Amino acid sequence: MVTFVFTIGMDVLFRYYDKITGGDYGISVPLHLEPAGLLNLSWDSQLPYYFTALTVVIVSLLVIWAILRSSFGYKLYAIREDSRAAKAVGINVFRIRLITFVVGSGLASLSGSVYVSYYKLIDPSTAFSFNTALNPVIYSIAGGVGNLFGGILGSALLVPLSSYLNRFAEHLPGLDRVVYGLLLMIFILLLPKGILGLIKNNKSKITEYKAAAEQSIEV
Secondary structure (H helix, E strand, O other), X not given: OHHHHHHHHHHHHHHXXXXXXXXXXXXXXXXXXXXXXXXXXXXXXXXXXXXXXHHHHHHHHHHHHHHHOOHXXXXXXXXXXXHHHHHHOOOOHHHHHHHHHHHHHHHHHHHHHHHHHHHOEEOHHHHOOHHHHHXXXXXXXXXXXXXXXXXXXHHHHHHHHHHHHHHHOOOOOOHHHHHHHHHHHHHHHHOOOHHXXXXXXXXXXXXXXXXXXXXXXXX
16 A cells, blocks of 8 residues: 555655656657667667566566575565564564565666666556556466566466457456456455465365375385
């Protein structure tokens, strides 16, 4: 909820201070920056943008993986389970949450830099729209909340679906939002742990069945 409120507030601020941000028109980036290359994130072909975006994804995954397996990550787990109990054992809940917010914002800014360098334009409707704030939540829920690859799996499934549904936007505007809403309700009610959670549960059941079968054979 705080994230949504922050997004709405930033949208208003960026539209109001139009002399700095460009207002509703946003900020455009020159089509060709010199020198071309990684320094200015500017290339003449699309392939370097793809590899740059892929590098950002891999680096982000490695950073998150390292955090989750550190003492800082264990503190995050403790806060997620019970923030009051974590505070009672000496964990600075506010500090941990603040650092997490800063790290997440830094990783998001890397992605945003690649996005702007590719599309050459950023405006409040793109950066602070309701969809921009909601989509990562939907992707994570679909793939599996709390799983490192949950958001990637969710986006790999839902982004192509959204692109396909946009074909019907002229005759059925907002169809993708309706489908997203239905999928979100299905995942929350039937698959609260997402697709990866379902796969994990099925693997556990298969392992239990195998162990039971082996015991019955021995008997």
